[in-house]
Amino acid sequence: MHMLAQEIYDKYELVVGLEIHAQLLTKSKAYSSDSSEFGAQPNTHVNPITLGHPGTLPKFNENTLQYGVRLGLAVGSDITYENQFARKNYFYADLPKGYQITQDKTPLCTGGKITIKVGKGTKDIGITRIHMEEDSGKSIHDLDPFHTLIDLNRAGVPLLEIVSEPDIRSAQEAYDYLTEVRQLVRYLEVCDGNMEEGSMRCDANVSMRLKGAPKFGERTETKNLNSIRNVFRAIEFEAKRQVEVLEAGGVIKMETMGFDAVTGETRTLRSKEMAHDYRYFPEPDLQAVFVGKNYVSDVKETLPALPKELKEKYTSALKLSDYDAEVLTEEKHFALFYEELIGLTKSYKTAANWMMGAVKSYLNENALEIKEFPLKPKHIAELIDLIESGAINNSIANQKVFPALVEHPELSAKTLAEKNNWIQESDTEALEGFINEAIAKFPAKVEEFRAGNKNLLGLFMGEVMKASKGKADPKVTSNLLREKLEQ
């Protein structure tokens, strides 16, 4: 495989559309009061509704709707007024009712877009629709040598299916789009975005066409990709495979593919002839749900600041670099920490540096999330104030005060610095003592300096710092030193 010359692959254009299933962070299931929490003992969140026992009826969980509207508003979708539910019929061992309750003709959200970075610019990936549905149970094939085991805890957990337009043109764009979507659902707190745990899953519709061709080629659908990296790999592989088939004179058939993460290859799961006829029809057990303008505006009010808005604010209003804005907004609570911090200090860049430096390092080293960080924004703000007042210098702040503060968040930076005698010497008299000592120690160097080797200032600075145990105010010291040396 993959033996054609690069120019041949380059004749083709890749076209990708993604379907993302995002499991919602609702406490209970889409149509029953069962808990939807991940990780419980198998088959413990299973009441008769989840089990699809005779006579049971679904009961709609309003939270599903709210989460869906939240996501729809965040990507700029139109919110559908009359939401009907539909049954998608198929047989599978982990589908207790023999059908999935979903939406067919009236998806909750239509239209909208996700913006990704492409090179120096940006590109919009269109959203076709977002609709509400329920998850199936889980089939476990590798635990028992003779049987497939079924866990129905997941059956009925609410999902949003996010369907993109076929606007994606490379595996990298797919990667970036998914990253954006994951960041967004996490910001909105509708889904935890953990692809490895399966709470976010992706199917990739991939087709190839000769560059400039007016129509899309026939597509395949690669199912259940469980990491952003694997989406990238599966698209790369599938693109090459399709080119090879086409170049060998073959045709691409509409097929459902699986992806083997070990070999990095896709393989046919179901051909079109074997494709299901899902026999969608309106779910008679549920009434349509009407989403009025007031409901939508109420949800809009609860929307948190979104990463793209924060990035925009940081680069234009706070004059931070794109890179800084990117790092600060990567994770919601990290950004919220910074947001609170800049409410307490006007030194935006300094604050950003603290976040991206000391704070981030501490979190990484201790494998913590910002929520678990012992300090509050006010601690960092006070630390910045202390530096800016000239009471301590940056290196003392980084090396001494910050570590001490993390150990003693009950104390302020100022108290800690005073207690430990870290307040820097800016008192001229005290500094003069250190300076005189340094000058007296290296008379030869003084001559050299006066002869023009201004670089020697650093040597004297070092001496003063050493003598003052780092507490000498560098600015004042350097001015005094210059004065003395040039006398």
Add this chain to the structure above:
Amino acid sequence: MKGFTSLKNIQKDLQSYTVTCVELVEHYLDRIKDQKDINAFVETFDVSASAQAVLVDAKIKEGKAGVLAGLIISIKDNICYEGHKLSASSKMLEGFESLYSSTVVERLLKEDAIIIGRTNCDEFAMGSSNETSFYGPVKNPLDKNKVAGGSSGGAAASVAADLCMAALGSDTGGSIRQPASFTGTVGLKPTYGRVSRHGLIAFGSSFDQIGTFTKNVDDAALITEVIAGKDEFDSTVSRKEVEPYFEEIDSQKDKKQRIAYFDCYVNHKAIDPEVRKRTIEIIEKLRLEGHQVDEVKFDYLDQIVPTYYVLTTAEASSNLARYDGIHFGYRSTNATDLESTYVKSRSEGFGREVKRRIMLGTYVLSAGYYDAYYTKAQKVRRLVRDCTNEVFENYDFIISPTSPHTAFDLNAQKDDQIKMYLEDIYTVQANLAGIPAISLPLGIGSDKMPFGIQLMTSAFNEKKLLSFSKQVVNKFALTSELEKA
């Protein structure tokens, strides 16, 4: 023990300690045993019924008994009762025990009714003669060579044979009213969404409705009032307040009504001349009583039964998908893998009629046929509903026969599905339109078998329907004639 006439009479005896619930339960259990050949019951709940009887007797003594205290009632074998078996009279669910109680059972028990057992029915409520049951046909207690009707045949027989005081059945296209007609009982199908379907095994979800079999209209009012009303487990149930059906059972007394009838119903080619004659006779008598009775046009006679079958089978094909041999119910011992588990379990577990309807329903929902059948049928349903509601703009009731004829012989129609499907000709309209309808025992044929007259009214108008029904039964009932015959 003296025969049961109405719940209020029994309650008088219970209050005066002339009889106890324990004695009533024993009495009815004995009767059920004696008349086992009717095959009305799949199972009696001896233990739980006796235990409930003891409890209710104690409550009566304490003066804390519910409004249905002493009511010995049967439930159709498609209504869930926690800890009790439930099979929809299918091999598919033989031995299956429900983990929970339906809303109707909860409400009956809360008001101190005593559930005596589960009654035989057509498999998954699919049939009009109770001959598709895995447990064999129900015999009509009035003539054991005849069917009791279906699908709630056991429920109808249980009341007609006095094996209990009342029965809960379910009605998707006439499954309460037609057997009520065949057995001389009162059969009420309430408005769709009046009574919770939580715990009713689904056949056609947008048609199914639980209702009652009783010996008189009062008891229907009393029981329906208890079981009706909003339910958090069924989102298709209305939140509308339930009116005092029983207390205001005489609200229509001496009131003049506007009543419509359809010529195409009364003069249908399949109608038995005796049924037609009696229907016309009642229409005339109602006129004489001072009611306004008019012939009204109805344009969908030829469409209603096909529409009903397209839509109910479509829903059924999906509703019955859960019986797959994997999670519960029958699993074929010949299965070797997942697919053969499905194919063999379903082929062996379902009877012929159920399989026929699943295939029909699957077909009408299939890609390429969906619009021609399902979508079209949905449109016709809307037209039927609109046209029915239009009638109620000018009329209070629609009157018609319940069934074109009296109960037919066992096995007579078993192999003629088209004929069997036409059994529903007068009853499906109410299910298509979602309106309440009642069958009243007002006729008797020369074969000495009873037949019913049906009254339909607008949605959620049960109070008026029940009250007027009582007036009609008081005036025109043939009970005395039945006894003579």
